[in-house]
Amino acid sequence: xxxxxxxxxxxxxxxxxxxxLALGLCPTxxxxxxxxxxIGMGIAATFxxxxxxxxISFIKNFIPERIRIPCYIVxxxxxxxxxxxxxxxxxPALDRALGIYVPxxxxxxxxxxxxxxxxxxxxxxxxxxxxxxxxxxxxxxxxLISGIREFLGTGRLLGHTVINGFEPVFVFGMPSGAxxxxxxxxxFFNFLKGRKA
Amino acid sequence: MNxxxxxxxxxxxxxxxxxxxxRFLGLCSFIAISKExxxxxxxxxxxxxxxxxxxxxTWFIYRFLLLPFGLTYLRTISFILxxxxxxxxxxxxxxxxxxxxxRAFGIYLPLITVNCAVLGVAVLNIDMFFVNGKAVAGSFxxxxxxxxxxxxxxxxxxxxxxxxxxxxxxCDVPKPFKEFPLAxxxxxxxxxxxxxxxxxxx
Numbered sequence: 498x499x500x501x502x503x504x505x506x507x508x509x510x511x512x513x514x515x516x517x518l519a520l521g522l523c524p525t526x527x528x529x530x531x532x533x534x535x536i537g538m539g540i541a542a543t544f545x546x547x548x549x550x551x552x553i554s555f556i557k558n559f560i561p562e563r564i565r566i567p568c569y570i571v572x573x574x575x576x577x578x579x580x581x582x583x584x585x586x587x588x589p590a591l592d593r594a595l596g597i598y599v600p601x602x603x604x605x606x607x608x609x610x611x612x613x614x615x616x617x618x619x620x621x622x623x624x625x626x627x628x629x630x631x632x633x634x635x636x637x638x639x640x641l642i643s644g645i646r647e648f649l650g651t652g653r654l655l656g657h658t659v660i661n662g663f664e665p666v667f668v669f670g671m672p673s674g675a676x677x678x679x680x681x682x683x684x685f686f687n688f689l690k691g692r693k694a
Numbered sequence: 695m696n697x698x699x700x701x702x703x704x705x706x707x708x709x710x711x712x713x714x715x716x717r718f719l720g721l722c723s724f725i726a727i728s729k730e731x732x733x734x735x736x737x738x739x740x741x742x743x744x745x746x747x748x749x750x751x752t753w754f755i756y757r758f759l760l761l762p763f764g765l766t767y768l769r770t771i772s773f774i775l776x777x778x779x780x781x782x783x784x785x786x787x788x789x790x791x792x793x794x795x796x797r798a799f800g801i802y803l804p805l806i807t808v809n810c811a812v813l814g815v816a817v818l819n820i821d822m823f824f825v826n827g828k829a830v831a832g833s834f835x836x837x838x839x840x841x842x843x844x845x846x847x848x849x850x851x852x853x854x855x856x857x858x859x860x861x862x863x864x865c866d867v868p869k870p871f872k873e874f875p876l877a878x879x880x881x882x883x884x885x886x887x888x889x890x891x892x893x894x895x896x
Contacts, residue, residue, distance in 0.1 A: 519874060520722075522718075522721050522722065522725075523718045523719060523720070523721045523722065523810045524718075526718040526721065527717065527718040566778070566807075567775070567778055567779075570774055570775070570778060571771065571775065574770050574771040574774050574775075575771065577770055578767060578768070578770050578771060581770065582767060596821075597814055597817045597818055597821065600769070600770040600813070600817050601719075601810050601813060601814055601817070603770055603774050603813065604774070604808045604809070604810045604813050605810075606722060606808065609808060668886070671885075671886075671889060672715060672716045672717075672718065672885050672889075673715075673882045673883070673884075673885035673886040673889065674882070675718070675882075676878050676879070676881045676882035676885055677878070677879060677882040679878050680871075680874075680875045680876070680877075680878030680879035680881075680882060681875070681879070683874055683875040683878060684868075684870045684871040684875035684876075685870070687869075687870035687871070687875060688870035691869065691870055
């Protein structure tokens, strides 16, 4: 049990997919305009990670070595389609806000990376906790980035005004603001890592 | 189908909604391979070729397979499979016919399968040129042209970025900001300058 919890917690900070492994940055940057978008994307990606990790570790012995990547992609694409259809049915507004970035979870390196690096070598339970941890780590990173961007770009958080009379910096709502925030955050985490070592 | 439509597609795909700097597609390869101009250029050409071809192929699949049989919900699965197969095929053909070309961008080809720009453009074409489950007049030409233009936009961003980064090699940068963080900050400034093209609308 202790080992399983370790598999879960390593995705949160020590091997955070966004800040430490620098994987899956495209959707992170594109949807982080507002916190609610970030949470929606995080939940969808967590669902896909969880499902695909479990299924892949379940069938890992039947997959021929040479065509494993296409096999993984089919499994991942199935879960992405499920997530896409559910999102269309239950929250059309979120689906419109995320747009083409929902089907693009298929090519999110976090998902394929975990399948290749973890799920194909470990048992079902360990893969489940690993997928969950990575998904939650990804969601937390999204919330951090989108929180910074939404606060600076619009002066609100989750749609509520935080400080009265705060003049928003529009550039943080633009694509270039996203790149700037992620660049500075990556530098900051590198700095922390360097100080610890 | 008229000339103005093509011009609009060109300007919006290359400048206003540049794949990398404004849509954030293909960012991983952009950051990873833009350290030097030559490999960056080879990668760009490979991406341009694959995007154009896969745009055409996915259009045929959507128009003649998925739409008539009411299978549009299989879009994501079928597109990614076709793209993966196509990239594998191109790799095999190049290896057989021209070893020289294979050495030039052989290692970058497998990476293109998971390049979000390819799938992203395929999905974007469907969203833009199919209205209410029907193909817009001339949508095939628009699709292929948009594929080419996105490739040009990718090449442009790649060239700018690799040129800047090559010079920055010699600069003294604070240690935590070396490599990736700095690359993102440069990309941010580039993206800011590309925002100037927003006024170009028709």
